[in-house]
Amino acid sequence: MNVLNITDQLPLVCETPLDLHFLAINAQEAAAAFIAAGTAANTVRSYRSALAYWSAWLQLRYGQALGAAALPSTVAVQFVVDHLARPTDDGGWVHLLPPTIDAALVAARVKAKLGPLAYNTVSHRLAVLGKWHRINGWDSPTEAPALKTLLREARKALSRQGVSVRKKTAIALEPLQALLATCTDGVRGVRDRALLLTAWSGGGRRRSEVVGLQVCDVRRLNADTWLYALGTTKTDTGGLRREKPLRGPAAQALAAWLEVAPAESGPLFRRLYKGGKVGTQGLSADQVARIVQRRAQLAGLDGDWAAHSLRSGFVTEAGRQGVPLGEVMAMTEHRSVTTVMGYFQAGSLLSSQASQLLGPAVGATTSAEKI
Template sequence: MNVLNITDQLPLVDKTPLDPHFLALNAQAAAAAFIAAGTAANTVRSYRSALAYWSAWLHLRYGQNLGDAPLPATVAVQFVLDHLARPLADGGWAHLLPPWIDAALVAARVKAKLGPLAYNTVNHRLSVIGKWHRINEWDSPTEASALKTLLRDARKAQTRQGVAVRKKTAVVLEPLQALLATCTDGARGARDRALLLLAWSGGGRRRSEVVGLQVGDVRKLDDDTWLYTLGVTKTDTGGVRREKPLRGPAAQALAAWLEVAPTDSGPLFRRLYKGGKVGTSGLSTDQVARIVQRRAKVAGLVGDWAAHSLRSGFVTEAGRQGVPLGEVMAMTEHRSVATVMGYFQSGSLLTSRATTLLTSTGISPIDSDESVNSDSDPE
């Protein structure tokens, strides 16, 4: 299929009215398929946002409603062309989304700002629409070879133009220590220290997993070891409860937090109010991200920090310290080796002999200007 011939199955429309209330209901109905399939709640929230965007874009671009029928591959191709910027010969960038549709999407609050979307955002929304089709037992438009070729070429083009795929900065050991050093502010510091160490040392837990933990999910094994229990997660929706260890500083930090905020039930990590008063309601996933970002700012760390920085940092540091990949995945519960390997390899390469080949030859660096200029004329 020629990716430029994209109007042969669904005609484009000039303009169509946008009913935000209907679109919200349309997206909600689409997300119900994921709920019925047992998808983790936090993932459903992410998918609902993506489906709301698909619902609005499809209605504006084609005058059709999401869920009326399976989408043809040509629509997925159009989605990419509309949202991914491509470099032009004059050094500029272009994408095919009509300005009036762009403005309508922003006005409907399904799009943050005018302009193209990041590659990762487009890729995520394609992944969501593909999964949604499979749940509905429809052929997925994202499996078309033309779409895969287009995405591959688009990524290459952006890379050649210096547009890097954005990744959060990994919290390896040194930045983790810097974050923890800021946790000296009473009850808030005790909570944040316990949260950071559980999320990191406990296997790089996702923020949804951290906020989902209840006081009853943790138990003390000995003075140096606690166990915490995971239930339903993003990659394990069967509900089988699995225990993970917390040892050393992580165990001690958890014990210290429970001394500051003793309780028999409820969320493990709770909100704090003025004067360090501990509330009864649990943290949200956004608040976990803000804790990481706030601590990084106080510590003076440069980087793009987020809750995911703890997960990627755990895997990167494990590779750095030579922990076998199987043991790492047993802690993180990654299902895909490909997903975890990028972080793991970047860490393991830091201690690889392949990075010190010059040093092993005994060749010393040039230390003085004299040796560099020994054959040059005097000034």
């Protein structure tokens, strides 16, 4: 496929001035479609920035508004070659986004800096565009075979050049234990220990799900078991309450937190103030990520840590311990087997006999201990 000849349906203009007021309204209207479809609020916030970028790029590149009609697949292909850098024969890298448009996107504050975007960022923005088309009842341009081939080849090219598609480091059992060992700093440590164990042991909860938990969502069955209820989540927008178990250390940690921070209602995990005073306001999703990162730093762990590390780590550890995939997905509520399998298989292979045909080296540290 010659990616330089892909604009046969819409001409490139590259000279359209960017109307920031129109950009904001256009992106907001697009985000409203997700809200009307019942998409979780935290997800809509993530999608809104992607839609703002699409709106700005379309104005500048094609002189076209987002939402006027379904976009052809050639536009999605152009988006990829504009934003993904590819290696050249002379050892350099090139992408097709004109410098004037790049600068305008940065000036409009929809792009952080000049230059190409990461593969994960491009993939996310294409996914948002595809979902937005489906919500509007249009054929998605992201389903075109040419686009999927281009993305596959782009990923291979990046891999051959030593550029990996970044994933957050999974918090399997050993890193989790290291994080928990830092939770000795009074009330803050009690809260963080309960939060980490609830999110991890409770099925690898997303950060939006953690901060959305209310005191009334948890109930104690016995000294070793609590149940917590999920309502609306990223993949289940029906609002039907589903209870998940917290057993052993997770149940004990939650009991300890509610003992030092008793409440009849309100957010389960709340902000702390000077002197360890517990407030009434709940944590934000970003604060959950910062708690993970802070504890990893205190534990001296190398890696790219985030709130998602708890979710991927739960699945990885379940694979290591041979938990059936169906039981894992019942806890995590993943809808897509493809999404969960990467982490699950990585964990299961660590305990596979096929990886130990030569036997462990004397005095060696196993791969599982390094996760």
